[in-house]
Amino acid sequence: TRWVYTFGGGRADGDASMKNLLGGKGANLAEMSALGLPVPPGFTITTECCTYYYANERTYPADLKDQVAQGLKKVEEITGKSFGDPANPLLVSVRSGARASMPGMMDTVLNLGLNDETAEGLAKLAGDRRFAFDSYRRFIQMYSNVVLDLDHHMFEEILDEHKERLDVTVDTALSAEDWEAVVADYKKAVEAELGEPFPQDPHAQLWGAVGAVFASWMNDRAKFYRRMHDIPESWGTAVNVQAMVFGNMGETSATGVAFTRNPSTGENRLYGEFLINAQGEDVVAGIRTPQALTKIAREEMGEKQPSMEEALPEVFAQFKSVVEKLEKHYRDMQDIEFTVEKGRLYMLQTRNGKRTAKAALKVAVDLASEGLITREEAVMRVEPASLDQLLHPTIDPGSPREVIANGLPASPGAATGKVVFTAEEAERLGSAGEAVILVREETSPEDIRGMDAARGIVTARGGMTSHAAVVARGMGRPCVSGAGEIHIDMKSGEFRARGRSVKEGEIVTIDGSTGEVLAGAVKMIEPELSGDFATLMGWADGVRRLKVRANAETSLDARTARQFGAEGIGLCRTEHMFFDPDRIAAVREMILADDTAGRKAALAKILPMQRQDFVELFQIMEGLPVTIRLLDPPLHEFLPHNEEDVAAVAQATGLDAAKLLRRAQELHEVNPMLGHRGCRLGVAYPEIYEMQVRGIIEAACEIAASGKAAPIPEIMHPLVSKGEEMKFLRELTDRVAKEVTAEKGCQIEYKVGTMIELPRAAIRAGDLAEYAEFFSFGTNDLTQTTFGISRDDSGRFLNAYIEKGIFEKDPFVSIDTEGVGDLIRIAAERGRAARPDVKLGICGEHGGDPASIAFCEQVGLDYVSCSAYRVPIARLAAAQSAI
Ligand code: ADP
Ligand code: MG
Numbered sequence: 001t002r003w004v005y006t007f008g009g010g011r012a013d014g015d016a017s018m019k020n021l022l023g024g025k026g027a028n029l030a031e032m033s034a035l036g037l038p039v040p041p042g043f044t045i046t047t048e049c050c051t052y053y054y055a056n057e058r059t060y061p062a063d064l065k066d067q068v069a070q071g072l073k074k075v076e077e078i079t080g081k082s083f084g085d086p087a088n089p090l091l092v093s094v095r096s097g098a099r100a101s102m103p104g105m106m107d108t109v110l111n112l113g114l115n116d117e118t119a120e121g122l123a124k125l126a127g128d129r130r131f132a133f134d135s136y137r138r139f140i141q142m143y144s145n146v147v148l149d150l151d152h153h154m155f156e157e158i159l160d161e162h163k164e165r166l167d168v169t170v171d172t173a174l175s176a177e178d179w180e181a182v183v184a185d186y187k188k189a190v191e192a193e194l195g196e197p198f199p200q201d202p203h204a205q206l207w208g209a210v211g212a213v214f215a216s217w218m219n220d221r222a223k224f225y226r227r228m229h230d231i232p233e234s235w236g237t238a239v240n241v242q243a244m245v246f247g248n249m250g251e252t253s254a255t256g257v258a259f260t261r262n263p264s265t266g267e268n269r270l271y272g273e274f275l276i277n278a279q280g281e282d283v284v285a286g287i288r289t290p291q292a293l294t295k296i297a298r299e300e301m302g303e304k305q306p307s308m309e310e311a312l313p314e315v316f317a318q319f320k321s322v323v324e325k326l327e328k329h330y331r332d333m334q335d336i337e338f339t340v341e342k343g344r345l346y347m348l349q350t351r352n353g354k355r356t357a358k359a360a361l362k363v364a365v366d367l368a369s370e371g372l373i374t375r376e377e378a379v380m381r382v383e384p385a386s387l388d389q390l391l392h393p394t395i396d397p398g399s400p401r402e403v404i405a406n407g408l409p410a411s412p413g414a415a416t417g418k419v420v421f422t423a424e425e426a427e428r429l430g431s432a433g434e435a436v437i438l439v440r441e442e443t444s445p446e447d448i449r450g451m452d453a454a455r456g457i458v459t460a461r462g463g464m465t466s467h468a469a470v471v472a473r474g475m476g477r478p479c480v481s482g483a484g485e486i487h488i489d490m491k492s493g494e495f496r497a498r499g500r501s502v503k504e505g506e507i508v509t510i511d512g513s514t515g516e517v518l519a520g521a522v523k524m525i526e527p528e529l530s531g532d533f534a535t536l537m538g539w540a541d542g543v544r545r546l547k548v549r550a551n552a553e554t555s556l557d558a559r560t561a562r563q564f565g566a567e568g569i570g571l572c573r574t575e576h577m578f579f580d581p582d583r584i585a586a587v588r589e590m591i592l593a594d595d596t597a598g599r600k601a602a603l604a605k606i607l608p609m610q611r612q613d614f615v616e617l618f619q620i621m622e623g624l625p626v627t628i629r630l631l632d633p634p635l636h637e638f639l640p641h642n643e644e645d646v647a648a649v650a651q652a653t654g655l656d657a658a659k660l661l662r663r664a665q666e667l668h669e670v671n672p673m674l675g676h677r678g679c680r681l682g683v684a685y686p687e688i689y690e691m692q693v694r695g696i697i698e699a700a701c702e703i704a705a706s707g708k709a710a711p712i713p714e715i716m717h718p719l720v721s722k723g724e725e726m727k728f729l730r731e732l733t734d735r736v737a738k739e740v741t742a743e744k745g746c747q748i749e750y751k752v753g754t755m756i757e758l759p760r761a762a763i764r765a766g767d768l769a770e771y772a773e774f775f776s777f778g779t780n781d782l783t784q785t786t787f788g789i790s791r792d793d794s795g796r797f798l799n800a801y802i803e804k805g806i807f808e809k810d811p812f813v814s815i816d817t818e819g820v821g822d823l824i825r826i827a828a829e830r831g832r833a834a835r836p837d838v839k840l841g842i843c844g845e846h847g848g849d850p851a852s853i854a855f856c857e858q859v860g861l862d863y864v865s866c867s868a869y870r871v872p873i874a875r876l877a878a879a880q881s882a883i
């Protein structure tokens with residue numbers, strides 16, 4: 001087996017496509033060498049060797065020694081130096097390099113091959129004793145720390161003692177003799193610690209370092225990082241051994257890092273830092289302040305120290321052309337490490353640079369405009385979920401944060417406002433134009449209007465799919481949920497957390513992207529929806545097949561949805577329209593009615609309000625499809641629950657308190673989610689659905705009569721499970737629609753369909769399609785009913801399932817493509833068999849989740865529907881799944 005791949009001298013055994021075998025660093029070093037770029041020669045020991053090492057009780061393959069010797073020989077030939085030879089010593093770096101960049105891995109060892117003799121040789125050869133011993137002391141410290149596992153503080157203390165003795169503060173003030181003395185003390189300290197001298201044999205040093213890289217694959221940091229980023233343990237790491245070049249050989253030597261474009265803004269301008277007379281990690285270590293690469297960057301920063309462009313103009317010009325070449329070659333923004341030795345440039349690493357969402361967008365659009373990539377490739381370059389960062393105001397990363405409490409990042413974005421503890425107060429202050437943050441133990445459907453009026457929401461209890469989290473995401477309100485540290489004391493009008501108290505009316509800021517609650521007002525950055533964002537979204541729209549609609553019931557949501565590019569409403573939940581204080585009285589009256597006549601009388605009061613809701617939605621949606629779901633929750637959700645509330649309601653509405661309480665108790669259900677809800681309301685009390693259908697058709701007639709584009713309402717019946725149920729509902733709908741159109745003398749096109757949210761509905765979809773013209777998969781409930789897991793209670797045990805690897809992801813966040821997915825596949829197939837043009841969509845939380853959207857594309861659904869703020873994410877994810 002071939003374990004060793006060499007690179008250097010204008011050629012290489014490997015190339016960039018061999019990341020799995022050579023690791024990212026090794027593959028790109030090979031690629032750069034073959035491109036003829038100045039790369040110090042070296043060789044890569046493969047990841048397969050690492051796999052062998054772990055499969056064979058941490059031993060090496062028998063032929064590795066020979067292959068390494070061959071590799072080393074090649075490096076010696078190219079450099080004209082020889083490893084361990086005091087007359088002309090070759091020094092190397094030993095660098096780890098997995099397939100994916102892994103900050104948890106071993107640190108690099110530089111200057112390997114130095115010992116007492118080669119250090120003297122290097123001093124003579126370079127004509128620079130100070131440089132030689134500066135390199136030697138660096139090597140002893142790095143090797144001892146990384147390979148021998150000695151604490152680096154020990155070395156720092158020794159160096160500090162010397163500086164104190166010499167009465168200097170900076171490393172650059174130490175002379176050759178000073179470094180020699182430091183080296184002597186370092187060696188003594190190592191021997192005292194280990195009971196044996198610092199290894200002097202360069203080959204022993206090399207194998208020590210190689211072993212340390214392989215061993216580091218299993219250190220705790222690396223394991224933790226792999227777990228966090230889903231990197232399989234089986235991958236292994238490669239080891240790169242590379243001839244040293246020296247950035248610490250005086251004023252014409254330097255080391256630095258660069259991005260070909262700005263990684264936080266995406267601006268097309270070389271960005272980075274360098275240090276004169278320095279090595280390796282000095283740039284990031286913060287010992288000295290690094291200098292800018294370009295003159296313009298230096299001027300912008302108001303820096304005094306010269307930029308690389310000014311200090312080393314010739315090598316800078318060469319560097320600039322090399323990095324331009326690299327970017328063109330890799331067709332992406334590059335993150336680059338380089339060193340200059342006595343005016344000569346060397347490239348030490350390149351990779352596609354990590355970037356913010358904003359930069360990703362700009363770089364993708366720019367690269368496509370520059371003709372380097374296609375528009376489709378540009379669409380693939382942006383992570384859909386990352387758009388979230390761009391759609392909400394966010395906290396200025398430069399501003400200080402004083403954290404009061406921590407919770408879950410339930411809904412992204414940031415908001416500042418006065419603390420309030422009740423939905424009523426939020427509504428009162430909110431409608432007066434005040435910015436408020438609603439802080440609650442947890443929220444319930446009655447709080448909707450208060451949540452809408454608040455700029456942000458904090459709950460002490462509840463998970464990522466709690467009521468507060470789902471509703472807040474839908475409204476685009478930032479939300480921190482499950483902030484268990486917060487204790488609300490309604491009596492004293494304050495909350496306490498971490499020993500501090502925050503009174504009602506005090507200003508706080510919440511960051512729904514991190515889950516933090518912060519003291520005071522913090523500076524924000526507003527979202528930018530034009531420019532690159534609009535351009536990329538336009539490209540995405542050009543390639544996607546799936547339509548994207550929004551879940552929206554208020555005019556505000558509907559407007560936001562259109563602004564974000566929604567092509568209709570996929571779910572309008574009518575019950576949210578009933579919590580309005582003006583309406584809930586009539587709703588309660590309807591619930592309390594003793595007979596059908598009483599219910600009808602109360603419903604007649606609701607009808608005009610309901611009609612007006614639809615008129616507004618239809619107007620905003622201008623002829624786009626609007627799917628309206630008829631009343632879904634159990635009726636008792638509209639009633640007060642305890643005696644105190646009952647008394648208050650009775651007083652406010654004139655309804656009879658005893659009757660209210662009795663009715664609430666009558667309606668109580670043991671398991672309301674599987675109780676008298678959904679179309680079961682429409683079957684038991686047809687007059688409710690009749691009123692709603694009437695409202696919808698009357699509204700459509702009103703729009704048509706005004707000469708505007710008539711909407712195509714899609715009337716959706718929830719929680720259907722049987723063909724006969726659907727037949728009943730279809731007949732009810734058609735009958736009322738016919739009545740209304742006859743009365744108004746107008747023609748309205750409408751569709752009747754159902755939500756598929758029960759396993760039986762999916763399996764018997766053929767029966768339903770006889771009467772239903774469309775299906776919308778209500779995957780929140782479908783997931784709940786398929787697993788038999790209550791969405792509201794899953795937070796208590798789901799984590800244990802995820803930790804134990806039983807669930808890979810929360811099935812309420814990303815669709816279970818196997819179980820729930822099979823039901824959807826079956827329903828689509830059987831539905832289409834019965835009615836070939838049945839329209840299929842999805843309207844659960846999954847409609848905005850990129851992985852779930854890819855699934856929807858696969859199954860061939862017609863559209864996805866998600867909360868307004870996720871519409872752009874869905875558009876991009878739909879495009880990517882179509883490419
Ligand atoms: P990391 O993955 O942590 O960035 P690297 O292996 O890239 O580790 O090494 C870190 C730094 O060490 C490089 O950026 C470079 O400055 C320096 N370095 C590595 N190899 C060499 C070498 N052969 N010659 C000079 N400097 C080197
Ligand atoms: Mg590094």
Ligand code: MG
Pocket residue numbers: 337349
């Ligand atoms: Mg590096």
